[in-house]
Amino acid sequence: MEKTLVADGSSQAAEAALDDKAEARRELALISARLERLPFSRWHGKVLATVATGHLFDAFDAVTIAFVLPVLVVLWNMTPGEVGLLISVGYLGQFIGALLMGSAAERFGRLPTFRVSLVIIALFSFSSVFAWGLGIFLVFRFMQGIGLGGEVPVAATYMNELSPAKNRGRIIFTLQSGFALGTMVTGLIAVWIIPKYGWQSMFVVGSLPIILAAILPRLAPESPRWLAANGQIREADRIVTQMENRLSSEARAKLPPLEVVTPPLRKRPSFGQLFNDGLAARTVGVWIIACCTSLTGYGLIAWMPTLYRTEYQLPVETALRYGMISNAVGFIAIFIGVLLIDYIGRRLTFMLGFFGSAVPMLYMAYVGTALPAFQVMVYASISLMFITFLLGGLYVYAPEIYPTRIRATGAGAASAWLRIGSIIGPVIVGALLTHASIHAVFVLFGGAAILGGLAVLTLGLETKGRALDEIAS
Template identity: 25%
Template sequence: MASPQQQVTNLAIHSQETTVTSYQWKTLWASTIGYALDGLDLMVLSYVMSIIITHFKLNSAQAGFVSTITLIGAVIGGYTFGVLADIFGRVKTFSLSILIFAIFTGTTAFVHNILWFDVTRFMAGLGLGGEFGIGMTLVAEAWPKRFRARATGVVASGFVIGMVVALVCAMLFVPHFGWRSVFLIGTLPALFAWWSRRSLKEPELWVKRQRTKKVPLSHLFASPKKTGTTFGLVIITSVQNFGFYGIMTWLPTMLAKQLHFSFNKSLTWTFVTILGMLAGILLFGVLADKIGRKTAFIIFQLASAVMVWVFFRQTDPVVLLVLGAVLGFFVDGMMAGYGAAIAEHYPTEARSTAENFIFNTGRAVGGFGPFVIGYLSLTHSLSWALGLLSVIYVIAALAVVFLIPETKNANLV
């Protein structure tokens, strides 16, 4: 039987794991806003892509490269800011990355040729790159383990909220003020996110473990088993990004060009897909905390393979509307799990590095999604090219089965 002192200790630990503090809510709020910028930035570009193609007289491969160059900037920024966050602190690095993003997003509105458009997109991507990993690290370190996947799921939902804001901006402002207006408006939430983080303190776990002599990146390859885990996580984040960016960059254009939907009608169909994404993210977080990370990932990955294959073979508007929500539910629902799954495999002194290295390596691979889809559509239809993405989700499921251990209820060290 446990001693009275041990009983008190156990009660305190249980209380910590079941009670959510105001500080934990603040980390969740700040990180969710930050990641909303990622969704806002991506979808602003996606929604106005057909207009930009006309304005700068681009072919589909050149248009795909605009998205790719943004993601390349995000990858470089993610690697850099991930390491800086482990060394100098999550909150400080967060704020700097947001400020860079805000400045160059606003600058995009004033360029007059495709070269400078690509340059400003690259620079905005640099600032954007740290958002996912640092925000997920901050929340994972602050929240109780029993709610960890749900908390990182809420952060992931910020991405979808940003997409919705982008949609509203595109529908309200583009028809009246042109495509440049949405990039100017995109600076406002970035500045608000920067302001909201000024009073946020560093998590205690990082403060206690911030002195380390080991290079953070080396923790990801500390043993053959850990290297295999890192490789598996890179595979599933690569599939996530390749599929998502490929689909969401080209879906509005496919609806407009191939099915002749109007601008606002294309956005309506995309909006329904986004609502499905939000529902999928919130449910995935609950499932991952209940049944485990591996099982939740495998279910969603196999369902994504089926839905991608089915969706892009439809032409009926009503069927596309219904299936769009289901497609979004599974394809993006998995975003809820990456923050928790990555955080639970690596120590505090390398956690932000791991989050940003793994996810942004996946982003680097995924960044070629829009380009590959655009290139394939030069000789085939967009729907045909997009339908091929179903294969990659099967590959992701195999990676989860064979390479990634279960970490449900793991204590962070």
């Protein structure tokens, strides 16, 4: 009799535990449904501007190396291999940061992880001011890369979870405009202050993210989806209620009925889940897309100012100006992407970006140094314009193809593959310049874009207009 009672008690406890889990899933589904039906409001605009400012700082610190290299190449008598190593080591830090911060965001929350990333960026930017040679500079660039690599995927995941399905593509693409604006601002500031105050001045400016980190909790709340998924239903409800109350009475009256999609039974988050439950093809596809985007996009951003200086023999000021012009074109391309991504969809936008970027690169591979430097700048700018559709759009796509429990991990892993392309690309380019020619460099950039386009064609998933819970299921 006693054994029977014990067995009955265990059964009842198990049933109660299952009921609790089911209730938690229903609460999460309700929070998600309330977020999905909200229109874009001033509340969203404030948070978007805050996170986009973090992207701007991230871009400034990531791209600064491209504008100080033309000076350091001469100052430190660097070889092409050392230039490639210096670029790659920063991206190695970003690779590690994307994985570490993605996992940290699942455990500790999106906002605290975003904040820590900003502190790391600022700290090691300021440290770089005091670098006395290549060795110590490599250390500082690696450490700063951990923050740079963590900020982008965590911020993109955070904004994805706040954005309604109808406008999510445009919102996240607009977020990425902060990064594109940062690259353009970097060029403008570099042209002005490097000749006047020296290369170290760029890293003084790069320490400004510490200010945003200090005031971030006053400007943005934690992701309600993350809170609900981690049992903090009351706090999630408070934030969503605040978002709803910011709407006018007329706007609240027009809210559509709730469409609640209960997510499947929640599993403990792990990296291996990126390949389970039908996610393997999505994961492999987004990794290939990310790596190819990086080889072409960051290859153009990081290497072109130095190529203008070393291969086309332009003065430093002209090389920096040409790099700035290309970055300005990339910034304009972001707004084209904003219009396209929720209109023609992710797949068509990405294929247009990859194949459109490949054509100018392959033409320059054929012509090489026979082209005047100005024409090279024009073709490089066109290629960067198209690949910017991917540089911005990847962070729309990567977080939305995964469920909430592993969204930051999935986005972080995709971002890590972006960094892998950034690590191996400069090393390959340095080797090609040493043992081959600039023709081979442009073949690398164009070939990577073609491979990326084929990956979108065969493995890409169309997510336009679909709720996150619907995509995950």
